[in-house]
Amino acid sequence: MGPGNRPLDLEWLEDFLALAECGNFSRAAEARAIAQPAFSRHIRALEExxxxxxxxxxxHPAALTPAGQRFLPLLEAVLANLEAARIKARAAHDQAAASLRFAATHVLSLTFFPPWLADMESQLRLGPIQTMSDSSRACEELMLQRRVQFVLCHGHADVPGRLDEARYPMLRLGRDVLRPVSAPHPDGTRGRALHAIGLPPPVPMLAYSEASGLGRIVRAQLRAFAQQPGVRTAEPGELEEVFTAHHAVLLKTMALEGRGIAWLPESLIVRELQCGALVAAGPEAWSIPVEIRLYRQHAEMAAVAESLWQLAASRQD
Structure with a gap:
């Protein structure tokens, strides 16, 4: 005999405990509701x-050997831990099923999501909420993998994302504007930008990475501006990308330090525009209107998630 020569069946462990308790093969087999020959084979297989x-x-009755006596308490602990693991796993599953799971892009998780969620909670009992904040591409991936029920992100009608292409249901919760902004010029002239569209090239640009949904929108709209009559557009090489990041908050910090122009959500820079820490770096025609969108899974969701969706739909912009 030797260990590892066959798979271990958990039923054998339960049979072992039954026989250790009563010391009689017949009574133990009856307690386990199996025929005695099969029960005896199970005990022998476990010993092998x-x-x-x-x-x-x-x-008589059958007694544990010294090895069996050592085996018994360890086995009882193993089975107790297995049962605890099963209970905890089911509890985690039940909690996840009852939870609302959101993925939100970084800037919206800081600006739009908290007050919007508070408004929803004033009308619905939502229970546990899990929120993941990441780039637009990562949020889309979480939805495609069915790891979240909702995705909150910016969108633009002319720049479809992966969730639009896959026809995920969508609500428009609000509107925002991406404005080209810069730190003010050090000469103190009111409203004069340190970096601005139309200044001698190269004009430094603080750009979003490929993983950013805002970056996807900005790049597409800059190309579109070049084809619009009457809109002053940048000549090739006039805007030079000098810094790239996923997050609007980081680009905002770099703009405040005077590193270049950034197209930032107006909702993120209201105070900075009011106090003059950031100023317009181009005419209004260079601003890009965007939507704040909520996507959901195709399939039917838990009741609380469906209720949230219906409430949000009744209030969409």
Missing amino acids: WVGVDLFDRSA
């Missing part, structure tokens, strides 16, 4: 797996 005899069959 362990590699030693666990019962002294010459004793």
Whole structure:
């Protein structure tokens, strides 16, 4: 005999405990609701797996060998831990099923999501909420993998994302504007930008990365501006990308430090525009209107998630 020569069946462990308790093969088999020959085979198979005899069959009733006595408390602990693991796993599953799971882009998780969620909670009992904040591409991936029920992000009618292409249901919750802004010029002239569209090239640009949904929108709209009559557009090489990041908050910090122009959501820079820490770096025609969108899974969701969706739909912009 030797361990590892066959798979371990958990039923054998329960059979072992039954026989250890009563010491009689017939009564133990009856308690386990199986035929005695099958029960005896299970005990023998377990002993072969362990590699030693666990019962002294010459004793009446059958008694544990020293190896069996050592095996018994350890086995009881293993089975208790397995049962605890099963209970905890089911509890986690039930909690996840009852939870609302959001993925939100970084800037919206800081600006729009908290007050919007508070408004929803004033009308609905939502229970546990899980929120993941990441780039637009990562949020889309979480939705495609069905790891979240909702995605909150910016969108533009002319720049479809992966969720639009896959026809995920969508609500328009609000509107925002991406404005080209810069730190003010150090000469103190009111409203004069340190960096601005139309100044001698190269004009430094603080750009969003490829993973950013805002970056996807800005790049597409800059190309569109070049084809619009009457709109002053940048000549090739006039805007030079000098810094790239996923997050609007980081680009805002770099703009405040005078590193270049950034197209930032107006909702993120209201105070900075009011106090003059940031100023317009181009005419209004260079601003890009965007939507604040909520996407949901195709399939039917938990009742609380469906209720949230219906409430949000009744209030969409």
